[in-house]
Amino acid sequence: MNYDHDVIVIGGGPAGSTFSRYCAGAGMDVLIVDKRKEIGVPVRCGEGLGAREVVSQGLELPKKCISAEIVGAKVVAPNGKEIVWKDKQTTGWVLERKFFDKWLCELAVDKGAKVHTYTRATELIREDGKIAGVKLSHGGRDSYEVRAPLVVSAEGMESFMARAAGFKTVHSLYDVDTCYQYEMKPYDHQNLIELYFGNALAPRGYVWIFPKSDRKANVGIGIGGNLMNAKKNGGIPGADPKVLLDKFISTHPQLKDSSTLIDFGGVISVGAPLDEFVKDNFMVIGTAAKQVDPIHGGGIALAMETSVMAADTVIEAFRKKDFSRAGLMPYEKKWKDTLGKKMAKRLLLRKVMEKFSDDDLDYIFNAITERDLNSVMDGNFAGPVAKVVAGRPQLLKVLGALVS
Amino acid sequence: MITIKHEGCIFCVGCSSVCPVSAIEAVGTRMEHYPEKCIDCGLCVKVCPANVITLHKGVKSAAQLETRGTGHAPKEAGE
Secondary structure, X not given: OOOOOOEEEEOOOHHHHHHHHHHHHOOOOEEEEOOOOOOOOOOOOXXXXXXXXXXXXXXXXXXXXXXXXXXXXXXXXXXXXXXXXXXXHHOEEEEOHHHHHHHHHHHHHHOOOEEEOOEEEEEEEEEOOEEEEEEEEEOOOXXXXXXXXXXXXXXXXXXXXXXXXXXXXXXXXXXXXXXXXXXXXXXXXXXXXXXXXXXXXXXXXEEEEEEEOOOEEEEEEEEEHHHOOOOOOOOOOOOOHHHHHXXXXXXXXXXXXXXEEEEEEEEEEOOOOOOOOEEOOEEEOHHHXXXXXXXXXXXXXXXXXXHHHHHHHXXXXXXXXXXXXXXXXXXXXXXXXXXXXXXXXXXXXXXXXXXXXXXXXXXXXXXXXXXXXXXXXXXXXXXXXHHHHHHOHHHHHXXXXXXX | OEEEOOXXXXXXXXXXXXXXXXXXXXXXXXXXXXXXXXXXOOHHHHHOOOOOEEEOOOOOOHHHHHHHHOOOOOOOOOO
């Protein structure tokens, strides 16, 4: 069979670009297609990124990609009590995503990957029952076919080609948070990520303030997708992220007089990852595979880490000329054994957290320390749970799930 | 079918990511709706953070929506 490329990657976000950088670096012929006119635009995200994964990939972020450095986090209980938390997990950056995504993509180009923007994958090509490429449309004008023995979906939330390949990538309302965000100025921050909790403030979610350069900040809200505008089924009438965010801002001492510079929104996956990531001649990586942290909805670091695993497998499969499901399986297995276990704990924590009343949250924030928050984020729940349950035994019923 | 008020849409692809039948898709710089695929489930309406999607139950096409909008829509069986 005649192929145009060794691999076609759909989507030039952090997952697609990182994966392509490694594959192209190993000598593979890689084509990235992205349906947006410009890589990295529009931004749909809070733009936070922990430092760890960038460092472990030996990357040095150019100045233009970094809006502000983060030195810690501040979490705020419904009653206003704050815990400030500074450690390795909370250090990182708030990015300028449009520059960051483009830079990551350019790194892949530097290694030899080819990129086509404004190019939408419209259909999978199947030959003898096997996936053998994609139909593409450039700017809605020229349609053409491109063939490769492997197609990789790095499509993000929409993940249409992954759906076409038979993956269950459709999101349920319960497993998404729906978000609205403004870039605002002026806001005098302390380089802390600020998170505000409360069921009235943000049902099953929180309000965040992410510091940016020049007295700016991303001020956003995420609420449970199943609670949105719902009149029945336990939903909260009038729960609308923009309305709730405006309400928060109007009562915030500093932000109430600030300007908005950008309106953006998004829907974040906060559920479990896909059951499977690979099929014959097809692979799903990053947010398209729902590889997103269910606690904070962050997907960039996971996408980058996942991409290394996926690329290792694909480079090996390329050498063996085996892009079958079995040949691609090492990636799926490794992910499930490592990141999958970590994310399963985070998902459990999310599901426990959404059961708390404001009163419970106030109590918990009062009982725990910065160190407890650290162990919780590391997946060690026993200590903090024991502490909370000692003072409020009725919470055992909810918290028991974390330690059983 | 649904209608999307494009003024106000923040192009977040929330609607398309929850649509069970791929009837909405980000194309170019706007969300495109394919009414022939739409099953009127209303999930996109619920998830939209900008509140710009409306569900018109029992309406199958833009033309029909227009006649209904003017109050001259013929009554359909089952209504």
